[in-house]
Amino acid sequence: MISLNNVHKSYGSFTAVKNISFEVGRNEIVGLLGPNGAGKTTIMRILTSCHYPSGGSVKIRGMEIPGESREIQRLIGYLPEHAAVYPELTVAEQLDFHARVRLSDSRRIREGVSFAVESCGLEDVFHRRISRLSKGFRQRVGMAQAILHDPDILILDEPTSGLDPNQIRDIRELIRRLGREKTIILSTHIMQEVEALCSRVLILNKGSIAAQGSPETIAGNMRSSEAYRIRFRDIDSRLVSELESCAEVASLKPVNPPEGTDSSGMYEVVMTGKAGQGNEFLFSWAVEHQVVIRELTPIRPGLEDLFSRLTKEEE
Numbered sequence: 001m002i003s004l005n006n007v008h009k010s011y012g013s014f015t016a017v018k019n020i021s022f023e024v025g026r027n028e029i030v031g032l033l034g035p036n037g038a039g040k041t042t043i044m045r046i047l048t049s050c051h052y053p054s055g056g057s058v059k060i061r062g063m064e065i066p067g068e069s070r071e072i073q074r075l076i077g078y079l080p081e082h083a084a085v086y087p088e089l090t091v092a093e094q095l096d097f098h099a100r101v102r103l104s105d106s107r108r109i110r111e112g113v114s115f116a117v118e119s120c121g122l123e124d125v126f127h128r129r130i131s132r133l134s135k136g137f138r139q140r141v142g143m144a145q146a147i148l149h150d151p152d153i154l155i156l157d158e159p160t161s162g163l164d165p166n167q168i169r170d171i172r173e174l175i176r177r178l179g180r181e182k183t184i185i186l187s188t189h190i191m192q193e194v195e196a197l198c199s200r201v202l203i204l205n206k207g208s209i210a211a212q213g214s215p216e217t218i219a220g221n222m223r224s225s226e227a228y229r230i231r232f233r234d235i236d237s238r239l240v241s242e243l244e245s246c247a248e249v250a251s252l253k254p255v256n257p258p259e260g261t262d263s264s265g266m267y268e269v270v271m272t273g274k275a276g277q278g279n280e281f282l283f284s285w286a287v288e289h290q291v292v293i294r295e296l297t298p299i300r301p302g303l304e305d306l307f308s309r310l311t312k313e314e315e
């Protein structure tokens with residue numbers, strides 16, 4: 001559906017996007033995740049033909065930007081970070097105005113508006129002035145504007161930015177609903193957004209892709225070590241030091257209490273094993289030294305940990 005190959009974009013001598021390649025299939029919801037200045041908006045502007053790439057190829061349904069930008073724009077609905085909504089207009093007037101710009105005849109205008117209103121749940125506020133709407137409803141108006149022409153592809157730049165938790169939940173639900181019929185690319189710097197909505201994520205940093213895959217795969221691939229929270233019963237501190245010095249153990253830190261066992265005889269540590277060693281080693285070691293393990297809990301790094309690791313490594 002969407003294919004970028006070695007795309008780069010420079011503003012004067014500054015390169016905002018560096019040789020990026022990725023593909024997006026039909027009905028996928030793909031998240032562009034990255035800190036400020038990572039290049040998310042630039043990629044979206046390229047996809048919507050607001051900016052042309054300085055090099056590389058961008059194809060949407062086999063058509064190329066910039067050569068076939070007009071045709072491509074018909075397939076795309078774009079919600080920019082700051083959507084142009086006019087506070088003095090009613091929702092009806094705002095949507096009618098945009099529908100007239102985008103669509104040709106009055107039947108298509110009527111159908112477009114009613115499709116957008118219904119899809120975005122704007123029936124109850126249709127005749128209300130935009131200045132009197134909550135931020136969440138204004139964002140829905142922006143979204144309705146983007147889908148007036150029933151596009152196959154939606155590009156949403158930080159769609160939940162600045163909304164309160166209830167509004168965020170509603171907009172995410174709306175995106176999920178639209179995603180059943182459409183291909184969606186959204187940008188965010190919120191990890192939970194990606195985990196909640198996206199089948200695939202591209203982590204961007206300083207104009208390059210630092211990682212891509214499903215949120216779970218990225219977390220899996222990036223796991224270079226395995227960490228466990230372990231509760232021992234009545235373990236001697238000498239044995240703890242011995243465990244720490246084993247070749248299979250990367251690090252071992254007491255958690256609770258900081259030193260020695262607690263009043264119930266428990267001693268809790270976080271152990272990081274060398275990659276691929278698994279926890280089998282630990283069980284054999286415990287049997288050999290007659291140590292009782294009361295609890296063993298794997299600690300899986302979330303996308304958030306990986307995101308900060310990836311973007312910090314680049315720095």
Ligand SMILES: Nc1ncnc2c1ncn2[C@@H]1O[C@H](COP(=O)(O)OP(=O)(O)OP(=O)(O)O)[C@@H](O)[C@H]1O
Nearest residue numbers: 011014016034035036037038039040041042043189
């Ligand atoms: N028109 C422009 N002229 C010059 N530099 C630009 C222009 N647009 C963007 N940039 C620069 O390109 C880099 C990428 O910007 P972009 O807006 O794509 O990042 P972003 O990931 O969307 O960030 P944010 O989350 O802050 O919106 C930034 O350093 C930005 O200052």
